[in-house]
Amino acid sequence: MxxxxxxxxxxxxxxxxxxxxxxxxxxxxxxxxxxxxxxxxxxxxxxxxxxxxxxxxxxxxxxxxxxxxxxxxxxxxxxxxxxxxxxxxxxxxxxxxxxxxxxxxxxxxxxxxxxxxxxxxxxxxxxxAGGSQRKVDKIVKKEREFFKDQRMDTAENACH
The missing domain is CATH 3.40.1400.10 (Sugar-phosphate isomerase, RpiB/LacA/LacB)
Incomplete structure (x- = not known):
């Protein structure tokens, strides 16, 4: 590795x-x-x-x-x-x-x-091996939501 x-x-x-x-x-x-x-x-x-x-x-x-x-x-x-x-x-x-x-x-x-x-x-x-997959998926989902919102905020601010 x-x-x-x-x-x-x-x-x-x-x-x-x-x-x-x-x-x-x-x-x-x-x-x-x-x-x-x-x-x-x-x-x-x-x-x-x-x-x-x-x-x-x-x-x-x-x-x-x-x-x-x-x-x-x-x-x-x-x-x-x-x-x-x-x-x-x-x-x-x-x-x-x-x-x-x-x-x-x-x-x-x-x-x-x-x-x-x-x-x-x-x-x-x-x-x-997938242990706690549901919990890890929740973390990943929240992170994606946060960064999606941040990109949108940045793009909107750049236009104003």
């Missing part, structure tokens, strides 16, 4: 360890940064990973910041993306099995690297 990975500076060392683990387990990794401990803004990386998934360049994503919250919020702003904050094996499995999440997020200041590896393994080894 082709996996997009990214972090801010707070998650840099954690990301590097997770990236190596994912590669050692036979997956191809596309690293969207950051590439050092120099401060960066987490939304920039989260948007790149979300866009790569949206465009089919990677199949799944892993995002890391200090808490995992910021990158989760940012990734979920991208249309069609479902990112889930995961700090344990069960939530990582459910992210995929119940919600068909394409991205998991983790907090480097919340969990250790060894737990992070278990979380990633659970996510990558779980596969959507």
């Amino acid at each position: 082709k996996i997009g990975i990214g972090s801010d500076h707070n998650g840099f060392e954690f990301k590097e360890a997770i990236k190596k683990y994912v590669e050692e387990n036979g997956h191809e990794v596309v690293d969207f940064g950051c590439y050092s401990k120099d401060a960066i803004d987490y939304p920039d990386v989260a948007f790149q990973v979300a866009e790569a998934i949206s465009q089919g360049k990677v199949e799944r994503g892993i995002l890391i910041c200090g808490t995992g919250i910021g990158v989760c919020i940012a990734a979920n702003k991208y249309p069609g993306i479902r990112a889930a904050l995961t700090h344990d094996v069960y939530s990582a499995e459910r992210a995929q099995l119940s919600n068909n999440a394409q991205i998991i997020t983790m907090g480097a200041k919340i969990i250790g690297i060894e737990v992070g590896k278990k979380v990633v393994s659970a996510f990558l080894n779980s596969h959507w």
